[in-house]
Amino acid sequence: MLSVLNVTKRFGGLTALDNCTINVEKKEICGLIGPNGSGKSTLFNVITGYYPSDNGEIIYNETHIESMAPYDIINMGISRTFQLPNLFKKMTLMENMLIASKAQKGEDIWRAWFGSGVKQQDYDNYNKAMDLLEFFNLVQLRNEYANSISFGQQKLLELARALMTDPEILLLDEPTGGINPVVVNKIIKSIKEMRDRSITFLIIEHNMSVVSRLCDRVYVLDHGKNIAMGTPDEVKTNEQVIEAYLGV
Ligand SMILES: Nc1ncnc2c1ncn2[C@@H]1O[C@H](COP(=O)(O)OP(=O)(O)O)[C@@H](O)[C@H]1O
Ligand SMILES: [Mg+2]
Structure with missing residues (x-):
């Protein structure tokens, strides 16, 4: 592979x-x-x-x-995590997840232009982020800032975030x-x-x-x-x- x-x-x-x-x-x-x-x-x-x-x-x-x-x-x-968590510390866990979503290459401009599809995509990403945060026991913390959670939780968040790109x-x-x-x-x-x-x-x-x-x-x-x-x-x-x- x-x-x-x-x-x-x-x-x-x-x-x-x-x-x-x-x-x-x-x-x-x-x-x-x-x-x-x-x-x-x-x-x-x-x-x-x-x-x-x-x-x-x-x-x-x-x-x-x-x-x-x-x-x-x-x-x-191909997705990765870093030896030291490489998160956006002043963003929430959820924001860190959503920012990692795979952009729909070549499509997003047109979707935004016509005002269709974008919302569905955002909604799918939000649900995916919720599922992943749940899987890693982080869902309760989704609105906390990334720098407020423990080092171990930051490692889990990085793992969850790496999965956002499928x-x-x-x-x-x-x-x-x-x-x-x-x-x-x-x-x-x-x-x-x-x-x-x-x-x-x-x-x-x-x-x-x-x-x-x-x-x-x-x-x-x-x-x-x-x-x-x-x-x-x-x-x-x-x-x-x-x-x-x-x-x-
Ligand atoms: N960006 C860099 N610039 C210069 N030297 C580097 C850089 N990244 C790694 N190195 C050097 O390359 C070698 C291998 O480093 P690294 O891949 O981080 O090792 P490991 O992850 O196995 O501990 C080390 O000697 C390290 O100092
Ligand atoms: Mg190393």
């Missing part, structure tokens, strides 16, 4: 991704792990069009997306980072339910117990290079992986 082939990304003299290759299959929960600074977030930024890559190919459902803009990549069905694949950057075990369990359960509804996942996760509970398969990066791939149990016992983490 999503193939990253031999992608290299340099920042000046630093090679953040070095010939990196990964393949995500439809409906799988694929993990991406590696020590700090190994290039995981950079890989997300390159896939989603935030940074151009220096080399390599990114193919999504048979379409080359390596030169596409972030907005067009979202419209292809993604086929979701890239989550450390969805359980810095949050309490109750919310971690809620997130794990939600991700599994979403997968059962046919959403595919690529997840950066540093907590190995979460990886074991969640992921079908895991890629391991070190200094921007692929060093291992396999089931969580396989990579946990892989010598190169142990070395990368322990720095021996």
Whole structure:
């Protein structure tokens, strides 16, 4: 479904991704792990069009997306969350949800012009936002400002917001980072339910117990290079992986 082939990304003299290759299959929960600074977030930024890559190919459902803009990549069905929640803090939860709705490309101007359809679209988006906020236990907080809710709730809101564009694949950057075990369990359960509804996942996760509970398969990066791939149990016992983490 999503193939990253031999992608290299340099920042000046630093090679953040070095010939990196990964393949995500439809409906799988694929993990991406590696020590700090190994290039995981950079890989997300390159896939989603935030940074151009220096080399390599990114193919999504048979379409080359390596030169596409972030907005067009979202419209292809790829959505993401950030390592630190990237919300509009002075907007309400509901406003954050609605602002993420997929624009109806090429149509909105005409719909507005003729005064038809727009209201129906807004109404659909509002209902979708309500359903998603409900799914993540946030519906009671919908009129609160995003900066007034807990860090864990902000992570949930980001996840809910990423679903507003009807993604086929979701890239989550450390969805359980810095949050309490109750919310971690809620997130794990939600991700599994979403997968059962046919959403595919690529997840950066540093907590190995979460990886074991969640992921079908895991890629391991070190200094921007692929060093291992396999089931969580396989990579946990892989010598190169142990070395990368322990720095021996
Ligand atoms: N925008 C940037 N400019 C310069 N260097 C960057 C930038 N983004 C990431 N890097 C560097 O690239 C390397 C990989 O970073 P990152 O992808 O954030 O790692 P990870 O998410 O695995 O912790 C790090 O050395 C980091 O400092
Ligand atoms: Mg990171």
